[in-house]
Amino acid sequence: MRVLITGGTGMIGRALATNLLQDNGKNEVIVLSRNPERIRKPQPGVQYLGWDGRTAQGWGDTIENFDAIVNLAGESIAAGRWTTARRERIRNSRINAGRAVTEALLEVRVKPRMLLQASAVGIYGPHGDEIIDENAPSGTDFLSHVAVDWEDSTATVDTFGVRRVVVRLGVVLSADSGALPRMVLPFRFFAGGPLGHGRQRFPWIHLADVANALRFLLEHEEAQGVFHLTAPVPPTNAEFARALGRVLKRPSWLPVPAFALRLLFGEMATVLLDGQNAVPQRLQTLGFHFRYGEMEAALRNLLQKGDAV
Numbered sequence: 001m002r003v004l005i006t007g008g009t010g011m012i013g014r015a016l017a018t019n020l021l022q023d024n025g026k027n028e029v030i031v032l033s034r035n036p037e038r039i040r041k042p043q044p045g046v047q048y049l050g051w052d053g054r055t056a057q058g059w060g061d062t063i064e065n066f067d068a069i070v071n072l073a074g075e076s077i078a079a080g081r082w083t084t085a086r087r088e089r090i091r092n093s094r095i096n097a098g099r100a101v102t103e104a105l106l107e108v109r110v111k112p113r114m115l116l117q118a119s120a121v122g123i124y125g126p127h128g129d130e131i132i133d134e135n136a137p138s139g140t141d142f143l144s145h146v147a148v149d150w151e152d153s154t155a156t157v158d159t160f161g162v163r164r165v166v167v168r169l170g171v172v173l174s175a176d177s178g179a180l181p182r183m184v185l186p187f188r189f190f191a192g193g194p195l196g197h198g199r200q201r202f203p204w205i206h207l208a209d210v211a212n213a214l215r216f217l218l219e220h221e222e223a224q225g226v227f228h229l230t231a232p233v234p235p236t237n238a239e240f241a242r243a244l245g246r247v248l249k250r251p252s253w254l255p256v257p258a259f260a261l262r263l264l265f266g267e268m269a270t271v272l273l274d275g276q277n278a279v280p281q282r283l284q285t286l287g288f289h290f291r292y293g294e295m296e297a298a299l300r301n302l303l304q305k306g307d308a309v
Contacts, residue, residue: 001218002028004063006051006097007072007118009033011177012169014043015211016070021045032059032073054096060104066112068218069105071154073097074118077143078179081266091146098153105157114163116217117154121168121203121230123147126274129201133281134168134226141270163224165217170203170230170278172210175302184303187250196258198238201275203230206292206302216288228280232293237275243296247303 003020005013008031020027021043029046033039036048049059053073063069074094080086098117105111124132125139138144151166158164173180186192205213210229217223235243245252261269280288292298 001026001068002030002066003068003070003218004030004032004066004112005070005072006032006101007074008046008070009039010072011174011207012118012172012210012214013070013072015174015207016214017043017046019211019215030062051100053093053100055100056104056107060107063104063112064108065110068114068116069101069112070116070118070214070218071098071101072118074150077146078268078271080268082142082268087142091149094146094150095153098150102154102157105160105162111160111162113221114165114218115154115157116214117151117164117166119147119151119166119168119226121170121228121276121278122271123151123168124276124278126270127201127276128199129277132276132278134228142267143270163221165223166226167214167217167229168226168278169210170205170228170234170276172207173204173298173302174207178207180302183244184248186254186256187244187248187252190250191254192241192245192248192250192252193254193256194236194238194241194252195256195261196237196273198236198241198255200237200273201234201277202237202240203228203234203276203278204240204295204298205229205231206290206298209290209292212291213283213288216283216286220286223286225282227283227286228278229283230278230280231295231298232280232284232290233295234275234277234279235295240295243299247296247299 007013017029032051036050051059075089122143123138125141125144241252
C-alpha cells in the first residue's frame with residue numbers, strides 16, 4: 001500500500017507511519033512537511049517531501065497511482081490562548097491543507113482510491129451525558145465551526161470517485177506527547193484531581209488504537225463516511241482523574257476550579273471543561289477491536305511501559 005500523509009510529523013502521523021512500515025517493506029509512506037530538512041528525528045523508511053501547506057505545488061503529481069492520502073494537517077488547538085490571530089491560524093491551517101489535497105486529487109489522472117480526512121469530536125460542541133453517535137448534529141462554538149470547515153475542505157473528493165472517510169478523534173493519549181504528560185504533572189506533585197465539576201465526559205483513545213483504527217479504515221474498502229475514534233465508554237473527567245491517581249499511586253481529590261482554568265487559558269479552557277459522550281458505534285459495527293478499550297489498563301500501559309504502537 002502506498003500512502004501519503006499530511007501532518008505526518010505529528011504524534012498521530014508518526015504512529016501511523018510506524019504501523020504501516022512494520023510490514024517489511026510492503027508499504028510505502030511519504031510524509032509532507034513544511035521543513036523536511038529540519039525534522040529532528042526522521043523515521044527510517046519514510047520519504048519526506050516539502051510543501052507550503054496551501055497548494056499542491058511540488059508534490060501533487062506524486063500521488064499518481066497511490067492507494068491513499070491521510071490528511072492530518074492542522075495547527076494544534078492547545079498551543080496557547082485563542083487570540084484572534086491564533087484562531088485564524090487554527091482554522092486556516094486546516095482549510096488550506098484540505099484544499100491543497102483536493103487540488104492534487106483533481107489534477108492527477110490515476111487518483112488514489114481513498115482519502116482519510118481527520119476531524120474531531122469537538123464538532124458537536126459541549127454536551128452532557130447524552131450519547132453521541134456519528135449522526136449527531138454539529139455544535140455552534142468555535143471548535144465546532146473549525147471542525148465543520150475542516151471536513152468540508154475535502155468534501156468534494158467524493159465526486160472524483162475517491163472513497164472518503166472522516167475520522168472524528170477524541171483526546172489521543174500518548175506517553176510522550178499530547179495531552180497526557182500535562183495531565184500527569186499535577187498528580188506527580190500530589191495536586192491532581194478533576195477539572196471543574198468533573199462531570200464532563202472525557203472522550204479518550206490510546207495512540208496505538210488510533211494507529212490501528214486508521215490502518216483498519218484504510219484497508220476496509222466498505223468503510224466510508226464518518227467514524228468516531230474514541231474508546232468505547234468515555235468516562236467522566238472525575239472518573240478519569242481517579243483512574244490516573246490509582247495508576248500513579250497519587251491522590252486524585254483536589255479539583256482545579258473552572259474559573260482558574262478560564263483565567264489561565266481563556267476560551268481554550270472549553271477543551272478541558274466541556275466534553276462529549278462520543279462512542280465509536282460505526283467503527284465497532286465494522287468489526288474493529290480495541291487493544292486498549294479499558295481506561296485504567298490503557299493508562300497503565302502508557303505510564304508504565306510507554307506507547308505500544
